[in-house]
Amino acid sequence: MFRSLLGVACLLATVFCQQENDLIKDLPGLLFKANFKSYSGYVDANANGTWKMHYMLTESRSNPDTDPLLVWFNGGPGCSSLGGLFEELGPFYVNFDGETLYENPYAWNAKANVLYLESPIGVGYSYDTTTPGYFQANDNQTAGQNYLALTNFFKVAQPKYANRTFYLSGESYAGIYIPMLTDLIVQGINNATNPFPNKNFQGSAIGNGFMNVKGLLNALALWSAYHGRVSVQDWDNIKNNCTNNTDMDNFEFSKFTTSKNKIDYVGDDSYCGKLIQPLISQNADNTEGFDQYNFYQECYDKSVFQAPPPSASGKRVKRSALAGVSAIHKQYQQLGSFKGTSNLAQNTATLVNRFSNDNQFGYFCWNEDAVGKYLNSDKVQNALNIPQAWKDQKNGWEDCRMSIYNNYTLTYETTNQFFKSIITNLKTNFRFLIYNGDVDTVCNYLGDAKHIAQVAAENGLNTLSSRTPWYYSDNQQLAGFVQSYSGKNANGATIIIDVLTVKGAGHMVPYDRAGPSVQMISNFVWAANNAFVNYTSQANFNPNIQLSEMVGGSSTTISFLFAVSAVLLQLIL
Template sequence: LLCALLLAASLVKAAPSADEVTYLPGLAKQPSFRQYSGYLHVGQNKHLHYWFVEAQSNPESSPLVLWLNGGPGCSSMTGLLTEHGPFTIQPDGTTLQYNDYSWNKIANMLYLESPAGVGFSYSDDKNYATNDTEVAHNNYLALKEFLRLFPEYGQNSLFLTGESYAGIYIPTLAEWVMQDASINLKGLAVGNGLSSYEINDNSLVYFSYYHGLLGTRLWTDLQNFCCSQGKCNFHKNPNLNCTLRMEEMIQIVEESGLNIYNLYAPCAGGVPGVYREPRAPGGLSSPGGKFPPLSQSLLQTLAAKKGLHLEPPCTNSTASSLYLNAPQVLKALHISPEAPKWSICSSEVNHNYNRLYMTMNDQYLKLLGTKKYRILVYNGDID
């Protein structure tokens, strides 16, 4: 009987001790909750870095929340260290402060760097070309591996969450998870997500005008050249005049130095840059994926004027880069020597990423059709 009880106890609490972060540099006081950092091995040669922080109270019964940043190609460490993780990186790049608004006050938070090539995640063959379908499957396999390593969370309510290009990551991952009866999926949440290129393109025009960014002349031209019988198409309009006015509109938003994450806040670093993904079917976006992508015809027009580069707009990642690449932090987080140097976004992953979906309508309809899942799609009114 004693042996059976001991075996049962080992199965209930089986978190990998080698991954536990016992001392995290930069904190004045170490946390009372447990945290883990290591790798989830996917397929034959991919190693996805995770950082898991237990809920600050009742972790055994609190929900498990997976978080993914977007891009494609941007690190979820940004979500952890600058958004809703338990620690907030300070400007000195060495100090962490506790976040009063951390999501781990009520949930067990799993931050995953995906796909391979992003952040500290890597592939043995260094081949970082991928696509939406492969990433969705690999994220599912990574989640399964996490639950194998942490079986005590196997029956907890699971929520899949993310922002920006996670508008693609999360619904496509949910398609895999909803077919797995062993996973207790309860819902998903997407913030400022890319769920439809057409909706993004069309909504950007109205957003810009109603926030006072467009003058009367340009607004009138957009209405005249892009609209017919009360319906406007700013996404893939065959009218060249519409495309040209869209270019003008984008340049106003892009080159005026506005902070696209908060129009009323300063823009760190001055006028922002953007990356352009020539292989993307709708290829203009910020590395966070929050800047609404445009149609291919407009992309080609703009790309001729400005080179391709990867630079998060109005974002200063210096502090995060200094902290995460510090030797003592690499050791504390059990980062593999094979991992790339950490950066906020990977240009290699982004440039070699094949976007397969124009919309997530089918995925959401499939999820909603089950009447089993809670779904939250939220967007800011000034970003």
């Protein structure tokens, strides 16, 4: 008996040691005292262990031992989920020095443990142990990698989460990843022979999802036409000569386009293709300057921020801000008359954001370079438990691995078949959240809304309401609109799909509308299993945020704008 107990104790100690080996003990440059643990490590993504998928886990600021787990995927394909962590929804934002971290008070780990998987293999710190610079990826392979990686997360890396309620989430090309992975997990949970290790799977959230490529393209033509990107004469010309005055809302504009990878489409050489081209990507002369990820987001000074317009080739363009980081640093040096945080309020005009039209110091315009510098630091990589084997391959960490994107061909033009399989095979209640920033031109809200309406119709789900507003904060600020579909399958499981817009947000909703986004996701993961979500509720997120205590300083309740200013001034002065 004693030997049996001793054996169990040793086994538990081994498991504990394995999961605590991934604990981040000292995150370089952290400027605030984090009241939560973070982990960084690897899980196997194939049977023989040659595919190593990197993960980071930021535990909940509330009750990490009982709060649900939210799994996050960035898209691309080829973009790192650490981009989501350090540029969007994570608790750490990188300063323009590329060396220090300030607090994102609107991080999604407010009431959830958030797991970031760098998928597929070859992205970020994830790697193939046998092939340096590995870049081979496709939809089916990625789904298999994600399934096995998540299996090993629950079994090996962090088994304390094996019985925890969990959800999938992600954005952009994760609109392909998540339905496919959701389908595999549902099948795995139903598999009595080799079951998925965690049966407490309750939902999936997809932000600005790439779920139906031609549907998005057709809707984008409409979105662009009614956002002033084409004259009324040219629009009439398209109606008269290309669509024969048929129903424009349901016209297949995609018939006049072409694509090499089935992801990026451009107008073909036909007369109508040339008319439609500026509606779906960029004018042929490449002179139309706006950020395709947020139609209303500007990085005003081109000489500083190098914000490129959408490519005429149709490819999504990543911005570069190599000069912008130093320019912002120079601007803040001009605030040198303020020698302490207590004096920040003497001249409010010094705090006016002159770099962009958001309230976060133009972070959108320069964060990729700052994050890249930070994550390519050797001391940061050591703190994140990145092995020498990855370093020896000399891949370097990149926000988006273009070798993967440039060699990727879409397999599934729509995700209808995966939604159908999920809805048919579910044995327990389940909910989807399909949310969109309403000014994104990469994956627009109209295309996703049309796609889910089609999914609902194909699977016998009922439309429960017309679009209704949802609100943020005590001031009842309009945050967007939501519509719900629901029904039961043959197994008696209730399926709910919420289609939600976030007003004024682009592709990166957690950054563009930080407060509403964390209220939205917290309400989603904390709603009762068979209940509809009240996205306006403040029961799961308090917008009156108490900032964390600064390293070497005292806590403060000043606004986020003043707090970030203080951090930046401390760095410079």
